[in-house]
Amino acid sequence: GQQLNQSPQSMFIQEGEDVSMNCTSSSIFNTWLWYKQDPGEGPVLLIALYKAGELTSNGRLTAQFGITRKDSFLNISASIPSDVGIYFCAGRISGTYKYIFGTGTRLKVLA
C-alpha cells in the first residue's frame, strides 16, 4: 500500500531557531495537508497545498508542494515554545478522496 515517509521523527531545537520537516512517497498526490496535533486533541489544519510547486505561508509556517508531486516540506521560522507538538503531513491519493498520513515529526522547543 501507499506509504508516506516523514522525517525527522523527532527534533529538539532552541527557541528562535528555524525548523524544517518533509514527507516523501513513491506515490503521486494531488493535495498535501499539514497538521499539528497537541496531546489529547485532534489534529489542527495548518496549511493546504493543491498544485505542484505551490509555496504557501501561514504566519511563521511555510509549506511547499514538491514539483514531482511525491513530496512536500514544512518550515517553521523563529520557533517558540508553543510550537511544541506533533506535525503530520497528509497526501491525497491522485484520483481519490483518500488521504494517507505521515508518521509524524515530534517537535520539542527548548526555551
Next chain:
Amino acid sequence: NAGVMQNPRHLVRRRGQEARLRCSPMKGHSHVYWYRQLPEEGLKFMVYLQKENIIDESGMPKERFSAEFPKEGPSILRIQQVVRGDSAAYFCASSRDGNEQFFGPGTRLTVL
C-alpha cells in the same frame, strides 16, 4: 460556526461489548472520514462516507466494524464485540468537497 463534534470523548467497554462512536460534521460538510490512532503513531484511514453512502472502506476491518452516515443525524462508527486491540483514539474529520479535512477532538476507546 461549530467545528466537528465527536462524542463521547472517552469510552470504556469490556471485552465483547459494543462501542458506538458519533461524529457530527461541520455545517455544510457532506464528506466524513474516520481514522484510528494508536499512541505515538500516525492516523490510519478507516472509512470515507458521503451522505447515506460508503465511498471507501478499504481501511476498515471487515469483521465487527461498520460505519454509516445517515441522511439525518451524525455519522456512527460501530465496533461490535470489542477486543483489547480495539483500544485506540478514533478521529472523525469532515470536508466540504473532499479537499481540506477538519478533525474532531476524538473518542478515546479503552477496552478492559
